[in-house]
Amino acid sequence: MTQKRSTWQKVAVREELGERTGFVSAQQLHAEMVAAGQKLGLTTVYRALTDMVESGEADALTGSDGETRYRICGLEHHHHLICNVCGKTVEFELPGFEAATKALALSHGFQEVSHSIELFGTCSDCPRG
Amino acid sequence: MTQKRSTWQKVAVREELGERTGFVSAQQLHAEMVAAGQKLGLTTVYRALTDMVESGEADALTGSDGETRYRICGLEHHHHLICNVCGKTVEFELPGFEAATKALALSHGFQEVSHSIELFGTCSDCPRG
DNA sequence: TTTGGTTCGATAATGATTTTCAGTAAGGAG
């Protein structure tokens, strides 16, 4: 059966991502790892990130510019508060909201509801706007 | 001064989009218009849709597959409940939620908060899951 | 109909992500 192998590349990507406090694109991550002296391919970074998303270790977020950004995340269900200047991200939950949205969807005849909730703003470290 | 002109192409795009009950991609829309006998360029469809989004006539939504989809929308602030099978979309508001998210963001030191909220599910016309 | 702009649209360019495919290396078996 198909099983995953552990390689230094995957470990490196996981570590690099873990050092971030916000979402990063695969390209950015790759560029910085190469700049830092680690020699790995862009393809590999994409693969490592995809694996992490599948295993639930990370969250992916596709922005309106079409670029997908990644971030290490907790396992529990949560949402994000993202600084659109520096990318800093805070996880949060919304008590009661889950139920409200589900009820609303059901009232319109929708089943198997899931949702996407993201808040954007400028964090306290990034002045002005 | 630079003013917009009304052309049959723009009108055609607006009408075609108006006939839909859900989000459609520029490519889909273009393909179907061409198939229906209307001869216009893909570039033009993109431009028309972009204009409509800027003027507030339509909403754009970039999916996780990187494709942007469009839909005619009401002017007031609202969110979407989208069928991920047929694409049917329902607009809705979330009383009280706006304030709650803003307060939450502010409590984390974030300013100029905006949000993205979309609900996905399977509508009553699309059985199974 | 000439003028001065705006819009069209075929095509080339862009840019992120994926696929290809031959060479590399985990890691279990012996």
Add this chain to the structure above:
DNA sequence: CTCCTTACTGAAAATCATTATCGAACCAAA
């Protein structure tokens, strides 16, 4: 420890949606 099997790697080519180019078409008006 050594040998295999097979997942993994990565450079380069292929995709794909979207954007930029730029000459032709078009419109209103002088």
